[in-house]
Amino acid sequence: MTHIGDVSLIFRQLFEKTSSTYTYLLADTQTREAVLIDPVIETVDRDLKIIKDLNLQLKFTIDTHVHADHITGSGSIKKKVDSVKIVLGKASKAKADVYVDDGDEIKFGHKKLFVRSTPGHTDGCITLICHSAKAVFTGDALLIRGCGRTDFQQGNSYTLYDSIHKKVFTLPDDYLIYPGHDYTGQTCSSVGEEKKLNPRLSKQREEFKKIMDNLNLPYPAQIDRALPANLVCGIQE
Numbered sequence: 001m002t003h004i005g006d007v008s009l010i011f012r013q014l015f016e017k018t019s020s021t022y023t024y025l026l027a028d029t030q031t032r033e034a035v036l037i038d039p040v041i042e043t044v045d046r047d048l049k050i051i052k053d054l055n056l057q058l059k060f061t062i063d064t065h066v067h068a069d070h071i072t073g074s075g076s077i078k079k080k081v082d083s084v085k086i087v088l089g090k091a092s093k094a095k096a097d098v099y100v101d102d103g104d105e106i107k108f109g110h111k112k113l114f115v116r117s118t119p120g121h122t123d124g125c126i127t128l129i130c131h132s133a134k135a136v137f138t139g140d141a142l143l144i145r146g147c148g149r150t151d152f153q154q155g156n157s158y159t160l161y162d163s164i165h166k167k168v169f170t171l172p173d174d175y176l177i178y179p180g181h182d183y184t185g186q187t188c189s190s191v192g193e194e195k196k197l198n199p200r201l202s203k204q205r206e207e208f209k210k211i212m213d214n215l216n217l218p219y220p221a222q223i224d225r226a227l228p229a230n231l232v233c234g235i236q237e
């Protein structure tokens with residue numbers, strides 16, 4: 001069992017290889033209540049099997065934002081486990097059961113995730129902090145040695161720069177960063193490491209904007225089906 005710095009927290013970092021997405025399972029060892037951050041539709045059965053095998057009760061799925069590169073597994077999970085509530089950032093303007101905003105807390109058993117609003121990749125992006133584990137789930141806002149692109153949805157490079165500097169880089173240096181994706185095989189980083197070594201966000205604000213304006217990334221392969229589906233929890237009737 002993996003615990004990441006909190007012996008009463010169950011922690012699993014799960015991977016979906018087509019979109020290089022990380023899904024995170026967190027649970028309270030005592031009460032068995034669990035949350036799933038950023039599930040992917042293709043790996044829902046795998047995730048639900050792990051939850052069952054570990055004798056956990058899934059309380060929330062949490063989408064860190066309206067994803068453009070893959071379809072969320074949240075709606076599919078809710079269809080299979082009726083009691084699950086889908087959580088999304090209030091500013092995302094998409095369907096969900098629970099909307100959260102800066103300063104809110106998501107409780108599962110005796111554990112808490114603290115919500116910080118980190119717009120810039122999209123308006124509704126949220127970062128989730130588990131202080132007891134010194135772990136930060138940044139979605140696509142902050143990636144390891146990178147960050148979320150700002151050239152579609154409600155992307156804005158200045159907003160993203162301010163979000164990361166004010167809401168993530170102000171956390172203690174030893175807090176671990178768990179991103180929404182990694183395309184290079186890395187699994188986690190830390191606040192101190194990213195402040196120093198992130199080739200985009202360690203720069204001044206204007207330099208950051210220039211870097212982001214010149215990324216020239218191709219659009220995600222699944223964008224045309226992912227965006228409309230994710231506005232309705234991944235399930236289009």
Ligand SMILES: N[C@@H](CCC(=O)N[C@@H](CSS)C(=O)NCC(=O)O)C(=O)O
Pocket residue numbers: 018019067068069140146147148149150181217218219220221222
């Ligand atoms: N090739 C992938 C999409 C890669 C991509 O655009 N990733 C996004 C996060 S998913 S919205 C991103 O922000 N990337 C930043 C970067 O610097 O790579 C696919 O086709 O799915």
Ligand SMILES: [Fe+2]
Pocket residue numbers: 065066067068069121140148
């Ligand atoms: Fe994204």
